[in-house]
Amino acid sequence: MLNRVIQQFNLNVVAIHEVEDSHSSTVVKCCLLNGENVFIKIPFTKLKCKRELEAYEILKDSVSIPKMLDFWSGDEECPGAFLLSELKGQPLSQKLSPTIAFQVGVLHASMHQIPPPAAVQLTGIKNEFPTWSNFVERQFYSFAEDVKNVLDENLYSQAIEKFENMKCQLPLPDGPSFIHMDFRPANIIVNGDKVSGVIDFESVRFGSTEIDFTKIYRDFLRFDYNLYQSYQEGYNTIRPLIDLEVVLPFYQFTDAFNSIGWCKRRGIERNASFLEENLLILQNVLR
Template sequence: MDQLAYVIKKMNLHVLAVEGVPESFSSAVYRLKLSSQETVFLKIPYTTEKLVREAEALEVLRETIRVPDVLDYWEGDEEITGALLLSCIQGQPVPKKVDNKLAYDIGVNHATLHTVTPDVTKEYRGLSNVYEEWGTFLNKQFYNFAKDVEGAIPADLYDQTLELYEAWRKLLPPPDGPCFIHRDFRSANILTSNNQVSGIIDFETARFGSTEIDFTKINRDIFLHNPGTREAYQEGYRSVRPLIDLDMILPFYRFTDAFTSLGWCRQRGLEKHQAFFDENLAILKGLLLAFR
């Protein structure tokens, strides 16, 4: 019995149809139509840590922002890490072409997400608070991926990257937080309907930390391809809470995102992700050349 059939049986689901979900890289995600005619999503994270974190994040956020409801939770067994059954939010991922109206609403929703702070009276199982050790957290993330990048790019390029990282991170502004941070806030995880945000999904890498890391992927996916959207986004964001100086942090995080994406590609297999590897290598080379 394959993994999906096994989980469906364990969760006692009566399924009429199954459809795979693209753009899901750290979990197996399926769109299910149940015998009740309800459409739901079944998410099977690759690790128990991601399962617990996702469920906890959805519980923390459900009173603040539109996120999926947890309809069922299976803790797993010796065969499978576990699974979540999630409600369906109507909408589609952010399109490639984004206008200022949608960018403004994305800013409002992102800022609202960042208004969520850790409850000091609560002990979290999955949502760690890394704010007080923010520099240590950044270093750990960077150098963990660096192990996979080493040997995949020319040695001089690798050494230059590490040197620039060490010099650049010392120039960052003080952390902004502690706030709830998504850490994968990209177009595919922002659902829209009628040119407005209808919901946010995929919280398996979330933490409490500094907001500065959370603008990286919308810069890559939206701002750089749609002139004027950054300004509209910032206006929407500032209508909810103050915004850190993006001019100071976006270049650094574009640089680290390009480098760590190379490591991610090697971890997941270059045979599947060579195009993404090449794209990020070109970005890294361009940024290193600019800062010589």
């Protein structure tokens, strides 16, 4: 399929490098004969492809993202493919400075500042905000069928009870906002002392910002209070940050639960380390 996409984009490729930490889509870096680097992305499904396509149009003048150089709508075998410019730099790491964390906060808030477009009919990105609690519940219980086959019966029952108790204590949702749904270090590119931008929009929605802090906190902010503080300061320069201490426990729990279901769907053996990581988070929450 990748060779077909390369032919479709008429690329003179001299080397191909698979991009690490891409859990769903096929993403490769192509070194071209002219010395330029570009990326090919083949989303997992047609729906994810539609979301990504619409996200590039929505974000292009508001947030730093790769430039979409070409797009192929695909066929019966391929859901579609993107040819993307390179954002210079490397994925965000824990060893970076509070200055970078400040910029990450600005970047995140800049996305959250974007409301649903009034004049455009979207077919991929849904506005889940009007029925936000129903969206969160649908996500949880759709994965519950898979999680039930992984957890022991007692732990599963505890998780269901915990969800029902915690969801009633959430504040009013914050939005409607453009939410990334996978805002984590692997999708944030840093070049030296500057954040180059953000990538990967196949899971985006319009909804409440409260769900969108879970992964950046889990994988980056929780390790250093100075980074956490700088991130919050950066975010607040664009829009007021909600009280994360109130919403993070619930979304950390549901993210771990849903991720266990995701591992079951995509293959437990292939995603063993990610499964163990989320089982540990879930067990710690339920203790």
